[in-house]
Each structure stands twice: as C-alpha cells, then as structure tokens.
Amino acid sequence: MPALKRPTFARPACIFLLVASAACGSSRPPGPVPTPITRKATPEEELTLIRADSEMFAAIVRLQQAGSDDEEDYPRRLERLKYDWRPYGTRTGYPDVFAGVQGIDPTLSFARARESVMGDLTDIRKAILKKAGVKAGPPVAYSQCAGVRVPVPPPARGRARAKQVDVHAGCPKTLEYYVTVGLPVHGQPEGLWNARDTRGRRVALQGDVWTALVDEHSAGPDGWSWSRYAWLFRRRGNDGLELAATILIQVIE
Numbered sequence: 001m002p003a004l005k006r007p008t009f010a011r012p013a014c015i016f017l018l019v020a021s022a023a024c025g026s027s028r029p030p031g032p033v034p035t036p037i038t039r040k041a042t043p044e045e046e047l048t049l050i051r052a053d054s055e056m057f058a059a060i061v062r063l064q065q066a067g068s069d070d071e072e073d074y075p076r077r078l079e080r081l082k083y084d085w086r087p088y089g090t091r092t093g094y095p096d097v098f099a100g101v102q103g104i105d106p107t108l109s110f111a112r113a114r115e116s117v118m119g120d121l122t123d124i125r126k127a128i129l130k131k132a133g134v135k136a137g138p139p140v141a142y143s144q145c146a147g148v149r150v151p152v153p154p155p156a157r158g159r160a161r162a163k164q165v166d167v168h169a170g171c172p173k174t175l176e177y178y179v180t181v182g183l184p185v186h187g188q189p190e191g192l193w194n195a196r197d198t199r200g201r202r203v204a205l206q207g208d209v210w211t212a213l214v215d216e217h218s219a220g221p222d223g224w225s226w227s228r229y230a231w232l233f234r235r236r237g238n239d240g241l242e243l244a245a246t247i248l249i250q251v252i253e
Contacts, residue, residue, distance in 0.1 A: 034103070034108045035108070036105050036107040036108055037107045037108070037109075037110065037111040037112070038107075038111075039111050040111055040112060040114070041110060041111035041112060041113045041114070041117075042111070045110055045111055045113075046113045046114065046117045048110070049110045049113055049117070049121070049183070049184075050117065050120060050121050050124065052110075052184040052186075052210065053087070053121055053124075053125075053183060053184050054121075054124045054125075054128070055240065055241060056181075056184045056210055056212050056233065056241060057124075057125050057128055057181055057212075058128045059233065059240070059241050059243070060181055060212065060214060060231060061083065061128060061129065061132050061134060062132070063075055063243055064076075064077070064078065064081075064179070065077065065132065065134070074198045074229070074246055074248075075246065078177045078179075078216075079175075079177075080174065080175065080176040080177060081134065081135065081176075081177045081178070081179065082134075082135040082136065082137055082139070082176070082177070082178040082179075083125075083129050083134055083135070083136050083178065083179050083180075083181075084136070084137065084138050084139065084178060084179070084180045085122050085125040085126045085129060085136050085137075086122055086138075086180070087118075087121070087122075087180070087181065087182055087183045088180055088182050088183075088213070088215075089138070089139070089180040089215070092115075092118065093118040093121065093122065093183070094106070094112070094183070095182065099213060099228070099249065099250075100250075101189055101191035101192060101230075101249060102189065102190045102191035103185070103187075103188075103189030103190040103191050103192070104185060104189045104191060104192075104211070104213065104230075105185075106182065106183040106184070106185055108185060108186075109184065109185050109186040109187075110183070110184075139178045139217060140172075140176075140178075140219075142170050142171055142172060142219055142224070143170045144166075144167070144168075144169045144170030144171075145167075145168060145169075145170045145171040145172075145219060145223060145224055146167035146168055146223050146224075147223050147224055147225060147252070147253040148222050148223035148224065148225050148253045149223075149253040150167055150223060150253075152164065152165070152166075152167065153165050153167070167223075168221065168222060168223050171219060171220060171221055171222070171223060171224070172219050172220060172221070173221055174220065174221075175218060175219070175220030175221070176218070176219055176220065177216065177217065177218050178217050179214060179215065179216055179217070180214070180215045180217075181212055181213070181214050181215075182212050182213035182214070182215075183212070184210050184211070184212055185210065185211040185212065186209070186210060186211075187209050187210075187211065188203070188204070188205045188209050188211060188232055189211055189230070192211070192230055192232075192247055192249075195247050196247070197245040197246055197247050198229075198245075198246045198247065198248055199245075201245070203232065203244075203245045203247060205232060205234055205244055205245070207234055207235070208234065208235040209232060209233065209234050209235075209244070210232070210233045210234075210235070210241060211230055211231065211232050211233075212230070212231050212233075213228060213229070213230060213231075213249075214228070214229045214230075214231050214246075215227070215228050215229075216228075216229065223253070224253075225251070225252070225253040226251070226252045226253075227248065227250070227251050227252075228248075228249045228250040228251075229246050229247065229248055229249060230246070230247045230249055231243065231245075231246050232244045232245045232246070232247070
C-alpha cells in the first residue's frame with residue numbers, strides 16, 4: 001500500500017482484499033512475465049512516459065466527470081471532488097510500496113524517470129485539471145476521524161456515567177472525495193488477468209492495453225473509506241484510449 005497522505009484516523013480500519021480470490025486458478029496472459037526495469041530512463045523513454053501519462057490521466061478525469069449518478073455504478077460522478085496531481089499521492093511520483101498485485105509495478109513499463117521529468121509530468125496533470133475545472137491539491141487531514149466500519153467503543157469499566165467516545169467527532173460534516181492516479185502500466189497486469197470487473201465480467205484483454213491505479217478516498221460524517229481500482233484502457237486505431245474495464249482491488253474502511 002502506498003504511503004499516501006490520508007486523513008488521520010482514530011482506529012484501525014477494516015481491510016477487504018478482492019483481487020486475489022477473483023483471479024485464483026485463472027490462466028495467465030500469453031508471453032513471459034516482465035521484470036522491473038532498474039536502469040534510468042533515456043530521454044526518449046521519459047518523453048513516452050509523459051505522453052502516456054497525460055493521455056491516460058486526461059481520460060480518467062473526463063470519464064469521472066461524466067460518470068453515473070447511481071451510487072452502485074462505477075465510475076461515479078463525485079461531488080466535492082479534489083484530485084491530487086501527484087502520481088500515487090507521493091512526493092516522488094512513485095509508490096513507496098508497490099501494490100500487492102503481480103505486474104502492477106510501473107517500472108515494468110518504464111525505467112525510472114528523473115525528478116525534473118516527474119515535475120514536468122505533474123505540471124501537465126495540473127494543467128489538465130485546470131482545464132477540466134477540477135479542484136486540485138493534496139488531501140485534508142482530519143483528526144479523530146475513524147473508518148466508516150469502526151464500531152463505537154463501549155464505555156470504560158467502572159464508570160457508569162462515562163462519556164461515550166465519538167470516533168467520528170473529527171470527521172467533516174459534508175461528504176468529500178479526493179482521487180489519486182498512478183503512472184501508466186503497459187498491458188493488463190498478470191495479477192488482474194481474468195479477474196472480475198466492477199460489472200462482474202471476467203477481464204482478459206488483448207491488443208494495446210494500458211492500466212492505471214485509481215485510488216478513491218472519501219471522508220464524511222460517518223467516517224472515511226478508501227478504495228483502489230485498476231482502470232484498464234484499450235487503444236483502437238487512431239481513436240485514442242477507450243475504457244475497457246474497471247476492477248476493484250482493495251477496500252479499507
């Protein structure tokens with residue numbers, strides 16, 4: 001799990017891992033399993049990374065804005081939404097700890113870029129958000145705000161009139177969201193091969209496929225929650241990227 005700047009929580013969260021069971025026993029995608037690239041990126045590779053990230057980030061922002069109003073559907077149109085322009089919400093633009101899904105490491109697709117290049121990449125993301133009219137910035141920290149599934153603790157023993165602890169006392173009064181988007185990964189990661197998407201379909205994509213991790217954080221009167229999705233795009237000719245599937249990987253509440 002990447003060390004994102006999330007709200008400060010009062011109690012440990014409930015964690016639900018979804019992909020491991022969904023993909024168990026599934027066949028692997030064709031071809032050898034790639035290994036992470038350890039060398040530094042060439043200028044040409046850095047330019048390719050910026051182009052791929054800009055195209056995918058713009059597509060995600062556009063699709064989220066045009067999302068459904070149905071809470072059961074995904075992607076949803078979110079009110080009081082803010083995007084963190086930094087990939088994974090980290091200072092370096094790389095995850096501090098890679099996701100627990102085989103093949104999701106972004107260095108499988110691109111060698112590690114220089115800090116100045118990551119600065120250019122985030123500047124383009126800022127410009128995309130500004131053009132789309134989406135609020136940008138890092139998340140707000142809320143003290144004394146527990147997850148939505150954290151139960152109310154019982155009164156202290158021996159104190160009949162002890163004041164009950166409100167684990168959500170520090171939560172915002174209105175539900176708000178912020179989103180982080182990871183770097184592009186070329187192909188469908190092996191750990192997601194044949195997994196079920198948010199519509200219940202098995203996903204095994206061929207062709208020019210790209211994947212990004214999209215983390216959706218929410219905080220409101222009833223507590224906070226965090227969901228991680230994989231967005232899979234497929235390129236069809238010269239028509240750009242088309243969203244092919246979204247897979248829920250993990251939920252923490």
